[in-house]
Amino acid sequence: MFGNLETLPPDPILGVTAAFRADPDPRKIDLGVGVYRDENGNTPVPAAVREAERQVLAAQSSKTYVGPLGNPEFNERIVALALGELAGTLRERTATIQTVGGCGALRMAAELLHAASPGSVVHVSDPTWANHEPLLGNSGIALQRYPYYEPATRSVAFDRMLEHIEGLPAGAVLLLHGSCHNPTGVDLELAQWRAVADVLERRGVVPFVDLAYQGLGDDLETDVAGLRLLAARLPTLLLAISCSKNFGLYRERTGALAVIAENAATARAITTHQARIGRRMYSMPPDHGAAVAARVLGEAQLRRAWQDETVAMVARMKALRALLAGRLAGRRPDRDFSWLTGQRGMFSLLGLAPAGIRALCVEEHVYVPPDGRINIAGVSDANVDRVADALVRVLERR
Ligand SMILES: Cc1ncc(COP(=O)(O)O)c(C=O)c1O
Numbered sequence: 001m002f003g004n005l006e007t008l009p010p011d012p013i014l015g016v017t018a019a020f021r022a023d024p025d026p027r028k029i030d031l032g033v034g035v036y037r038d039e040n041g042n043t044p045v046p047a048a049v050r051e052a053e054r055q056v057l058a059a060q061s062s063k064t065y066v067g068p069l070g071n072p073e074f075n076e077r078i079v080a081l082a083l084g085e086l087a088g089t090l091r092e093r094t095a096t097i098q099t100v101g102g103c104g105a106l107r108m109a110a111e112l113l114h115a116a117s118p119g120s121v122v123h124v125s126d127p128t129w130a131n132h133e134p135l136l137g138n139s140g141i142a143l144q145r146y147p148y149y150e151p152a153t154r155s156v157a158f159d160r161m162l163e164h165i166e167g168l169p170a171g172a173v174l175l176l177h178g179s180c181h182n183p184t185g186v187d188l189e190l191a192q193w194r195a196v197a198d199v200l201e202r203r204g205v206v207p208f209v210d211l212a213y214q215g216l217g218d219d220l221e222t223d224v225a226g227l228r229l230l231a232a233r234l235p236t237l238l239l240a241i242s243c244s245k246n247f248g249l250y251r252e253r254t255g256a257l258a259v260i261a262e263n264a265a266t267a268r269a270i271t272t273h274q275a276r277i278g279r280r281m282y283s284m285p286p287d288h289g290a291a292v293a294a295r296v297l298g299e300a301q302l303r304r305a306w307q308d309e310t311v312a313m314v315a316r317m318k319a320l321r322a323l324l325a326g327r328l329a330g331r332r333p334d335r336d337f338s339w340l341t342g343q344r345g346m347f348s349l350l351g352l353a354p355a356g357i358r359a360l361c362v363e364e365h366v367y368v369p370p371d372g373r374i375n376i377a378g379v380s381d382a383n384v385d386r387v388a389d390a391l392v393r394v395l396e397r398r
Contacts, residue, residue: 238260348376
C-alpha cells in the first residue's frame with residue numbers, strides 16, 4: 001500500500017530542532033524554532049496560566065464533547081482581546097470558531113475561502129513564515145507572493161508592496177502579519193497600515209490577518225492597532241489567532257478563526273461552514289487550552305498577572321536585542337547592527353548568504369533555519385558571546 005512513498009526531507013524549521021538534538025557538541029545553541037525562552041533556555045508556562053489550569057481542572061465535572069465551534073467564552077474573549085471595543089460593535093457580523101492552534105485557524109480560513117470562492121488567490125508576504133504556503137496551499141487555494149522586505153535596508157519594501165496591492169482584483173485576499181513579522185521582525189508602521197487600508201478599500205481586496213504574537217511586540221494594545229484599523233474600515237476580514245506564544249500554550253493547540261462578514265446573515269452562514277469544515281477534518285477542537293485562556297481573560301486578577309508576564313517577555317526580548325547588537329558592534333565596529341534593536345518580536349533575518357547559514361549550523365553549532373532567521377529568545381547572557389563570535393565569523397561567507 002505505502003511502498004511507493006518516498007521519504008520526505010525534514011520540515012525546514014522542525015528539522016533544525018532535530019539536527020540540534022542530534023549534535024553531541026556541548027557548545028551547541030538552538031536559535032531555530034520560534035518558542036519563547038527564559039534566561040535558562042526554558043519555555044515557561046506563565047504563572048497566571050498555571051493557576052488558571054489548576055482552577056479549570058478543579059471545576060471540571062465532565063469531559064464530554066465541547067461542540068464543533070469550541071468554547072463560546074473563549075471565542076468571545078479572545079476576539080475581544082484582539083479587537084477591543086470593536087468586538088462589541090462587530091459582534092453580529094463576526095463568525096468565530098475555536099481552532100487547533102494558529103495553524104488550525106490559518107488552515108480553516110483557507111478551507112473556507114476555497115469553499116466560498118474557489119478561484120480566489122491568497123497573497124502572502126515575501127518572505128513569510130515557512131509554514132504559511134504549505135499550510136494554506138494544501139487546501140487547494142492558489143497562492144502568490146507580494147513584495148514585503150528590502151534586505152539592503154532591512155525595512156518594509158512599502159512602495160512595491162502598495163503597488164502590488166493596487167494591481168489586485170476585487171476579491172483577492174492579502175495575508176498580513178498582525179505584529180512581529182515572521183521571519184523578518186519588521187512590521188508596518190501605523191501610517192502604513194492606514195495606507196494599506198485605503199488601497200484594500202478602494203480595490204475590494206480582503207485582508208486576512210495572522211495574529212500569532214499579540215502582546216509580544218510592544219504590548220497587547222499597540223500590537224493590534226493595525227488590525228483594529230482594518231477591522232473598523234473594511235467590510236470583510238479574516239483573523240487567525242494563536243494563543244501558543246503569548247499564553248505559552250503551544251502544545252495545547254489553542255487558537256481561533258474569526259471572520260468579519262458584510263452582514264449578520266452572512267456571518268451566520270459562515271459559522272455553519274466553519275463547523276462543517278472542522279467536523280469533516282477532526283470533528284471538534286481540544287478543550288483544555290481554550291478553557292484556560294478563557295479563564296485567564298475572564299478573571300481580573302489572572303488577566304492582570306498574565307499581562308504583566310507578557311510585558312516581562314517583551315522587556316527581555318528587547319534587552320536581548322540590545323545585548324546582541326552591542327556584542328556584535330563591539331566585534332565589528334565597521335558594521336551597523338542597530339537594525340536588531342528596531343525590530344519587533346522574536347525574530348530577525350540575519351541576511352547571511354546560504355554558505356554562512358550552513359557554516360553557522362555545521363561549524364559553529366549555532367542552529368538556525370535555512371532562511372537564516374534567528375530566534376532572539378534563544379540568546380541569553382550565558383551564550384551571547386558565543387553567538388556573537390559565531391555570527392561574526394560567518395558574516396562574510398558567500
Ligand atoms: C506567523 C505565525 N503564524 C501562525 C503560527 C501558528 O502557531 P500555532 O499553530 O503553534 O498556534 C506561528 C507559529 O510559529 C507563526 O509564527
